[in-house]
Amino acid sequence: MTVIVLSGPIGAGKSSLTKILAKYLGTKPFYESVDNNPVLPLFYADPQKYAFLLQVFFLNTRFRSIKDALTDDNNVLDRSIYEDALFFQMNADIGRATTEEVDTYYELLNNMMGQLEHMPKKNPDLLVHINVSYDTMIKRIQKRGRPYEQLSYDATLEDYYKRLLRYYEPWYEKYDYSPKMEINGDELDFVSNDHDLQLVLDQIVAKLKDLGKLPTSWDKPTNIKISQ
Numbered sequence: 001m002t003v004i005v006l007s008g009p010i011g012a013g014k015s016s017l018t019k020i021l022a023k024y025l026g027t028k029p030f031y032e033s034v035d036n037n038p039v040l041p042l043f044y045a046d047p048q049k050y051a052f053l054l055q056v057f058f059l060n061t062r063f064r065s066i067k068d069a070l071t072d073d074n075n076v077l078d079r080s081i082y083e084d085a086l087f088f089q090m091n092a093d094i095g096r097a098t099t100e101e102v103d104t105y106y107e108l109l110n111n112m113m114g115q116l117e118h119m120p121k122k123n124p125d126l127l128v129h130i131n132v133s134y135d136t137m138i139k140r141i142q143k144r145g146r147p148y149e150q151l152s153y154d155a156t157l158e159d160y161y162k163r164l165l166r167y168y169e170p171w172y173e174k175y176d177y178s179p180k181m182e183i184n185g186d187e188l189d190f191v192s193n194d195h196d197l198q199l200v201l202d203q204i205v206a207k208l209k210d211l212g213k214l215p216t217s218w219d220k221p222t223n224i225k226i227s228q
């Protein structure tokens, strides 16, 4: 039984890999609230006003997802509570939260993280982090086409996205809730290239076997087409 959490910048491929991994390993995917998130378009239209509200929205859904996942013990999460503060701190650092909002946010987050310590399973089994460069990130954002994420919608998004990428490296180094591994999302096109996809899956399966989370005899499923 495994809980795998994915991480990585916007458009890195987390949702795509979550779907594939869940199918491949026979586990249940949990997706981030994006298309059903009423605050996200408000945030992009007026980040100053909505940064705190958006964070509380995400934090709440991520808390629910990680609790459910740690209970089910058979899940893949496309982003998780462990990444929440990265976004909020970055927004706070560029002046999008008051001191009171920052204090309230961290109290709430610490409270929630404290609750997780009382779960029978306390941590995920593996973090899979997808690294991408700025150019790849922008290409993927364009490919997916959410209007409010485009640079043409707001030219300051270039700085926002570049800044976000800079926050990921120290975040990954510091992350210690579980074993972790990185995927090169620039070089490996696991969405449209079956060879690359198999390479990524082989890396993840090898890591899970190393960790004793998959039996060494585990073999890839033969009855599903993973790229669909």
Ligand SMILES: Nc1ncnc2c1ncn2[C@@H]1O[C@H](COP(=O)(O)OP(=O)(O)OP(=O)(O)O)[C@@H](O)[C@H]1O
Pocket (backbone or CB within 6 Å): 008, 009, 010, 011, 012, 013, 014, 015, 016, 017, 032, 034, 078, 140, 141, 143, 144, 185, 188, 189, 190, 191, 192
């Ligand atoms: N490795 C890849 N190669 C080619 N295209 C990719 C790759 N990963 C993702 N894509 C494409 O990039 C777009 C964004 O991917 P996806 O939604 O999986 O990213 P995400 O990390 O979940 O994004 P977000 O953080 O915004 O939720 C999609 O159109 C997807 O098909």
Ligand SMILES: Nc1nc(=O)c2ncn([C@H]3C[C@H](O)[C@@H](CO)O3)c2[nH]1
Pocket (backbone or CB within 6 Å): 010, 011, 032, 034, 040, 043, 051, 054, 055, 058, 083, 084, 087, 088, 091, 149
């Ligand atoms: N401010 C903020 N805080 C978060 O925790 C967070 N998580 C995701 N996002 C934004 C990025 C993509 O546009 C979109 C999908 O990832 O949602 C966030 N934005």
